[in-house]
Amino acid sequence: MIYCCGASMIGKIGTIVRKQVSVHQVPVLYCPVCQKRHVHPAVKEQFELVVEYAIEDRVKETTLYDRLDPKMLKKWKESSFSFEEEDNQESILREQIDLALDLLRICKPDYDWADLLKIRLKVLSEKLRNLEISKENSC
Structure with missing residues (x-):
């Protein structure tokens, strides 16, 4: 990995x-x-x-x-x-958010890593929100 x-x-x-x-x-x-x-x-x-x-x-x-x-x-x-794959983009984003949250919980002493994870969470959350909005608009 x-x-x-x-x-x-x-x-x-x-x-x-x-x-x-x-x-x-x-x-x-x-x-x-x-x-x-x-x-x-x-x-x-x-x-x-x-x-x-x-x-x-x-x-x-x-x-x-x-x-x-x-x-x-x-x-x-x-x-x-x-x-x-094209049909599972939402589940991948959710999986990546869950992983980042789990890692954030254990990385507290490492401030640099925690900052990277917080940035990652922000970007992934925005992507998930945009994906959900685009799904709503297409319905």
């Missing part, structure tokens, strides 16, 4: 641009607060190979997902603390 802004990052399938090549359908870990993204360590080597092949072939866009072993992807989803 990789940490950022005081708590864990979320697993997701996304797009990463490296060396002017857009690679789609990449398993990534991202922070919902500061928006940092990292290629998941389990597919880092495959990702780098796909980028190198794309550069050699002068291709500006490619995908990684179809080259991944389905068993590896399943294992990756299971090993992530949270895995975001």
